[in-house]
Amino acid sequence: MSIAMSRTLSMICFYAGFVSIIGSIAIWFFYKGGDAAHAERFGIFVGLWAPTFFALSARLDTTQRRP
Helix, strand or coil, X not given: CCHHHHHXXXXXXXXXXXXXXXXXXXXXXXXXXXXXXXXXXHHHHHHCHHHHHHHHHHHHHHHHHCC
């Protein structure tokens, strides 16, 4: 994998982590379903993606810096 591609994927994963957090909060507050508990569970599920995206971003960033 080229350095430019690794850097791009790292940034995409980094921003996806923040989008996951914002999406989780938005789902939790603005979900218009019939069951409020479902909105909370779905918001938590989406929020759990953030650590994965941040870990992938860090891993890609580390691999691009190796000689």
